[in-house]
Amino acid sequence: MIVPFGARLAAAMDASGPLCVGIDPHQSLLEAWGLPDDASGVRSFALRVLEAVGGRVAAVKPQAAFFERHGSAGVAVLEEVVAAGRDTGTLVIVDAKRGDIGSTMGAYADAFLRDGSPLAGDALTISPYLGFGSLDPAIDLALSSGRGLFVLCLTSNKEGHEVQHARTDDGVTVAARVAARAGALNEGVEPLGSIGLVVGATIGDAARRTGVDLAAVNGPLLAPGVGAQGGGARELAQVFGAARRQVLASSSRGVLAAGPDVASLRAAARRASDEAAAALS
Numbered sequence: 001m002i003v004p005f006g007a008r009l010a011a012a013m014d015a016s017g018p019l020c021v022g023i024d025p026h027q028s029l030l031e032a033w034g035l036p037d038d039a040s041g042v043r044s045f046a047l048r049v050l051e052a053v054g055g056r057v058a059a060v061k062p063q064a065a066f067f068e069r070h071g072s073a074g075v076a077v078l079e080e081v082v083a084a085g086r087d088t089g090t091l092v093i094v095d096a097k098r099g100d101i102g103s104t105m106g107a108y109a110d111a112f113l114r115d116g117s118p119l120a121g122d123a124l125t126i127s128p129y130l131g132f133g134s135l136d137p138a139i140d141l142a143l144s145s146g147r148g149l150f151v152l153c154l155t156s157n158k159e160g161h162e163v164q165h166a167r168t169d170d171g172v173t174v175a176a177r178v179a180a181r182a183g184a185l186n187e188g189v190e191p192l193g194s195i196g197l198v199v200g201a202t203i204g205d206a207a208r209r210t211g212v213d214l215a216a217v218n219g220p221l222l223a224p225g226v227g228a229q230g231g232g233a234r235e236l237a238q239v240f241g242a243a244r245r246q247v248l249a250s251s252s253r254g255v256l257a258a259g260p261d262v263a264s265l266r267a268a269a270r271r272a273s274d275e276a277a278a279a280l281s
């Protein structure tokens with residue numbers, strides 16, 4: 001039986017807390033960890049993170065860009081990391097932020113969401129800014145394969161408002177429209193739908209200002225920006241309010257800076273998870 005991603009994530013957050021650890025092998029972190037800036041260094045880095053947090057946090061999020069910058073050897077490492085992450089029992093969210101015209105989106109869906117594809121984790125981040133309807137192939141395949149999607153809605157970067165806060169002809173913001181479309185796909189699903197949103201922990205009161213009803217999305221809310229970008233317990237509570245039980249807080253550098261020692265990484269992840277749980281309870 002296929003268990004939908006939303007149900008699997010809800011169970012993982014209940015068991016391990018609301019934290020996703022980002023696997024972002026930045027050049028500077030590889031150097032700090034004494035690793036070479038090549039695919040072998042990225043491999044050692046990512047497997048070390050999995051050793052520290054696999055099976056102990058709700059999710060991990062390998063950032064595809066840091067693997068792709070090493071070409072085909074880096075992509076092969078990403079494949080290995082996706083498989084190794086899933087083997088630990090921790091959910092794997094591939095942060096690749098794909099988005100394209102529908103026919104090409106079908107190929108991205110095939111790569112990242114199809115059973116048996118080496119790049120398919122448990123969920124994928126995607127961009128709706130070629131139009132929400134262009135995401136249909138990914139939505140169809142995610143739902144039929146028990147996977148999830150995180151659709152960019154209100155991102156953590158300071159430039160996001162240029163597009164996301166813009167108003168359409170009927171006065172509704174782009175972000176609110178994205179959120180409403182995701183919510184329609186999750187309607188009536190319990191405990192949580194599988195079509196989530198990306199909503200940065202750094203956005204302050206932007207959800208209110210843009211008319212985004214986060215609770216009505218009835219899906220998971222991936223909240224990057226915790227740690228290195230300045231988001232903390234106070235920001236999580238402020239941004240998510242009534243939707244806080246849907247939130248999966250995400251931290252990459254904030255945890256990774258504790259490496260390369262496995263015990264220190266594990267302790268940093270535990271702290272981040274406990275802080276997020278307290279802020280979102």
Ligand SMILES: O=c1ccn([C@@H]2O[C@H](COP(=O)(O)O)[C@@H](O)[C@H]2O)c(=O)[nH]1
Pocket residue numbers: 022024063095154155156157198199200224225226227228229250251252253254
């Ligand atoms: O709005 C967004 C969407 C995605 N991200 C990604 O999350 C991590 C954040 O890394 P930190 O080191 O914790 O700052 C990174 O992979 C981004 O691409 C985001 O930050 N904001």
